[in-house]
Amino acid sequence: MRLRNRPPPLDLSNPVLRFGILGAARVAPNALITPAKTHPDVVVAAVACRDKDRGAQYAQKYKIPRTFSGPNAYQKLVDDPSIDAVYVALPNGLHFEWAMRALHANKHVLVEKPMTNTAAEAEQLFALATKKGLVALEAIHCIFHPALHRVRDVVDSGELGHVKSVVANFALPSLLSPLFFHRDDARFHYDLGGGCMMDMGVYPLAALRFITAADTAALTVTSATAIGHKLDRARIDRGMHATYTLPLSPTWNPESATKADATAETTVDFAMPGWGPFGLFPRMIKNEITVFLEGGEIFVYNFVSPGMFHYIKVRPKCGRTRYEQAYKFKDGRGKRLWDSYRYQLEAFVDAVHGRAPAYWPKPVTVTTQLKTVEEVYTKAGMPPRSASSYQPVAAA
Ligand SMILES: NC(=O)C1=CN([C@@H]2O[C@H](COP(=O)(O)OP(=O)(O)OC[C@H]3O[C@@H](n4cnc5c(N)ncnc54)[C@H](OP(=O)(O)O)[C@@H]3O)[C@@H](O)[C@H]2O)C=CC1
Numbered sequence: 001m002r003l004r005n006r007p008p009p010l011d012l013s014n015p016v017l018r019f020g021i022l023g024a025a026r027v028a029p030n031a032l033i034t035p036a037k038t039h040p041d042v043v044v045a046a047v048a049c050r051d052k053d054r055g056a057q058y059a060q061k062y063k064i065p066r067t068f069s070g071p072n073a074y075q076k077l078v079d080d081p082s083i084d085a086v087y088v089a090l091p092n093g094l095h096f097e098w099a100m101r102a103l104h105a106n107k108h109v110l111v112e113k114p115m116t117n118t119a120a121e122a123e124q125l126f127a128l129a130t131k132k133g134l135v136a137l138e139a140i141h142c143i144f145h146p147a148l149h150r151v152r153d154v155v156d157s158g159e160l161g162h163v164k165s166v167v168a169n170f171a172l173p174s175l176l177s178p179l180f181f182h183r184d185d186a187r188f189h190y191d192l193g194g195g196c197m198m199d200m201g202v203y204p205l206a207a208l209r210f211i212t213a214a215d216t217a218a219l220t221v222t223s224a225t226a227i228g229h230k231l232d233r234a235r236i237d238r239g240m241h242a243t244y245t246l247p248l249s250p251t252w253n254p255e256s257a258t259k260a261d262a263t264a265e266t267t268v269d270f271a272m273p274g275w276g277p278f279g280l281f282p283r284m285i286k287n288e289i290t291v292f293l294e295g296g297e298i299f300v301y302n303f304v305s306p307g308m309f310h311y312i313k314v315r316p317k318c319g320r321t322r323y324e325q326a327y328k329f330k331d332g333r334g335k336r337l338w339d340s341y342r343y344q345l346e347a348f349v350d351a352v353h354g355r356a357p358a359y360w361p362k363p364v365t366v367t368t369q370l371k372t373v374e375e376v377y378t379k380a381g382m383p384p385r386s387a388s389s390y391q392p393v394a395a396a
C-alpha cells in the first residue's frame with residue numbers, strides 16, 4: 001500500500017494537468033474521474049478523504065494513485081506540489097474555504113456548483129484567481145454542452161421573434177429521492193449550504209439565463225415560494241418555485257424585439273409527492289425548459305444531462321415543428337459521445353493552457369446568479385445561505 005501511494009516522479013516537461021479531488025465524493029466519478037480518462041492532458045492524481053479506510057477504498061476503486069487522509073487531508077492535498085488543479089467536490093458550504101485555500105496554494109480550481117454560498121464569496125474567489133493568474137470555474141456542467149448553445153442560437157437568430165417567457169423545471173419524484181440523497185444528506189443542512197434552490201435550482205436558473213442571453217445580469221425575483229424540508233422547515237427548502245423578470249437582451253433581433261421585459265419561472269424539488277388519492281401515483285422526473293417566443297415555442301428535454309440524450313423541439317406558430325439535437329459545437333469542436341462533464345473538462349483544460357474554450361462563463365455570470373439565489377431565499381421567507389467563517393490569509 002505504501003508503495004502504491006508513493007507519488008510518481010514529476011515530469012516537468014509533461015503538459016499533463018494533475019488533479020486532486022477534495023472529498024471521496026459521489027459526484028466525482030461522473031464529473032471528473034471518467035471524463036479525465038478520455039482527456040489526454042488530464043490525470044486524476046490524488047484524492048483527499050477524512051477517513052483513511054474510505055479514502056483507500058475509493059482510491060482503489062477508481063484507480064487513483066495517491067490518497068491523503070485524516071483531519072488535515074484536504075490541506076495536505078492542496079499543499080502538495082505535484083498537484084496542479086483541485087476539484088472541490090465538497091458540500092456547498094465548504095466550497096469557498098477550500099477553493100480559496102487551493103488558490104492560495106497556487107492551484108487552479110474546478111468548484112462544484114454552486115460555487116459558493118454567497119455572491120460576495122464568489123467575487124472574492126474570482127478576485128484571488130485573477131490576481132494569481134489561476135483558473136477558477138464553477139462546475140455547472142450542462143452549460144458546457146453544445147445542446148444549450150444550439151438553443152441559444154435558435155433564440156438569438158430571431159426566427160421566432162423575441163422571448164416572452166421561459167419555464168424551467170428540475171424536480172425528482174419522492175420515490176426516486178432515496179437513490180439520489182442520503183437521509184442525512186449535506187443538502188438538507190443549512191450550515192453546509194443545503195437547500196433545493198442551492199442544489200437543483202442553479203441548473204434551471206443558469207440554463208434559462210444562458211439561452212436567453214440574460215446570463216450576465218441579476219434577474220429580478222418577483223416571487224418565491226418554498227416547501228420546507230422536514231429536517232429544517234424554516235431554513236431548508238425541499239422544493240422552491242420562483243418567478244423572475246428577465247432583462248431585455250440586446251442580442252435579440254431588434255426587428256422583432258419589443259421593449260417589454262420577458263418573464264421566467266423555475267420549479268425545483270428534491271422529492272415531489274405522488275398525485276391522486278393518497279399521492280399513490282408517482283410523478284415523472286421533471287427536467288425540461290420551455291421558451292415561449294412571439295412566433296412559437298422551443299422545448300428542451302433533459303437540459304441537465306444533455307449528453308445522455310436530449311431533444312430540442314422548435315414549434316413555430318406558422319410552419320412545421322422540427323426536432324433537433326446538438327452533440328457537437330457548430331464549429332465542429334467536440335465529440336458525439338462526450339457528456340456535459342467532458343465538455344466542461346475540455347473547457348477547463350483549454351483555459352489552463354491559454355487556449356480559447358468553446359464556452360467560458362464570466363465571473364459576473366456566477367456572481368449575479370448567486371445574488372439571484374440569495375434573493376429567491378429572501379423572497380421565500382428563508383434566510384439566504386450564510387457566508388463561510390473561513391478567513392482567507394491576508395497576503396499570499
Ligand atoms: N455536477 C453534478 O452533476 C453534481 C454536483 N454535485 C455537487 O457536488 C458537491 C458534492 O456533492 P456529492 O458528491 O453528492 O456529495 P457527497 O455527499 O458525496 O459528499 C462529498 C464529500 O464531502 C465531504 N465532506 C466534508 N465535510 C463534510 C460534512 N461536514 N458533511 C458531509 N460531507 C462532508 C466528504 O468527504 P470525505 O470523503 O473527506 O469524508 C464527502 O466525500 C455538492 O456541491 C453538489 O452540489 C453533486 C452531484 C452532482
Ligand SMILES: O=C1OC[C@@H](O)[C@H](O)[C@H]1O
Nearest residue numbers: 113180181187199200304
Ligand atoms: O445533477 C444533480 O441532480 C441531483 C442533485 O442533487 C445534484 O446535486 C445535482 O447536481
